Amino acid sequence: MRVRSMRWPMALVLLMAAGSTTAAQVDQRTLRAGESELHVDVVDVADADRRAQLQGWLEEVAGATLTAFGRYPLRSARVRITQIDSNDESPVPWGQTLRRGEPSVLLFVRRDASLAELRADWTAIHELSHLFHPYMGGDGRWLSEGLASYYQNVLRARAGMLSADEAWRRLEAGFGRGRREDSQASLRELSRSHRGTMRVYWAGAAFWLEADIALRRDHASSLDEVLSRYSSCCLRGTGLVEPEAFLSRLDELSRSQVFSALYARYAPSREFPDLADTYRALGIAMRDDRLAFADGPAARLRRSIMAPPASRPAAP
Numbered sequence: 001m002r003v004r005s006m007r008w009p010m011a012l013v014l015l016m017a018a019g020s021t022t023a024a025q026v027d028q029r030t031l032r033a034g035e036s037e038l039h040v041d042v043v044d045v046a047d048a049d050r051r052a053q054l055q056g057w058l059e060e061v062a063g064a065t066l067t068a069f070g071r072y073p074l075r076s077a078r079v080r081i082t083q084i085d086s087n088d089e090s091p092v093p094w095g096q097t098l099r100r101g102e103p104s105v106l107l108f109v110r111r112d113a114s115l116a117e118l119r120a121d122w123t124a125i126h127e128l129s130h131l132f133h134p135y136m137g138g139d140g141r142w143l144s145e146g147l148a149s150y151y152q153n154v155l156r157a158r159a160g161m162l163s164a165d166e167a168w169r170r171l172e173a174g175f176g177r178g179r180r181e182d183s184q185a186s187l188r189e190l191s192r193s194h195r196g197t198m199r200v201y202w203a204g205a206a207f208w209l210e211a212d213i214a215l216r217r218d219h220a221s222s223l224d225e226v227l228s229r230y231s232s233c234c235l236r237g238t239g240l241v242e243p244e245a246f247l248s249r250l251d252e253l254s255r256s257q258v259f260s261a262l263y264a265r266y267a268p269s270r271e272f273p274d275l276a277d278t279y280r281a282l283g284i285a286m287r288d289d290r291l292a293f294a295d296g297p298a299a300r301l302r303r304s305i306m307a308p309p310a311s312r313p314a315a316p
Contacts, residue, residue: 034070036071076102076103103237130148141191142201283296
């Protein structure tokens, strides 16, 4: 879910999502990748050029998710784009992923948002990234929002929407926001209570970054590969999967203890994780409050995360 100052009552969100296909004008298109489909509905937009623009924007964003493992994670899911009047500075003031019935991503787009603004925004890729994981309830909110926050930067870099260096800078900016949350509550407690949003999102992103590094460096694998296997065997668009059960299955699929070991460290933690070793493994250092990028073996690992699949260098 996108975190903005704007909050829409759930009943209103569900009402707008359900809509009425008889009363609303819906431009419907289907994007396909292998046997997976993403159905895209642009709702109540009279101007044909604007409908085409919104469809083209979403197709570009959806294409970025294919850099993970070449298909959409679910056999079928839906995206519903609705225009709204809003004073919010964001071109997409609200986004949410629903698990009731057909898995659906809802995107509420500012009516006057330009294509350039939409392409620069992270909300759509964040919400589409939620389709990579099962619903884990309140206890797993930090894992689900963390995965979407991690991938919103990684996938856009792979698709050329950001440079790799800029993606790392945006991740670090998020980690900085997470560090400033000082409630001293555990990550699990914050997740359950819907407090400490910045630590929930960005400690979660740090979890998945650490997992990705460990898989690439020590297990000749990657987060993409493990999630692809999970998608093939186990991922459902609806229903609750407990966080421990999800991570245990990822351990099995990766033939490792990467996920359960990180979970045991992260979930009860009352402070933001120390990423010094993580940055060292990536060849990243902080100099005068800015990221500096080194060459060498660490650079190969760093580049393997952000590179498009066809050009991805082997991790050391």
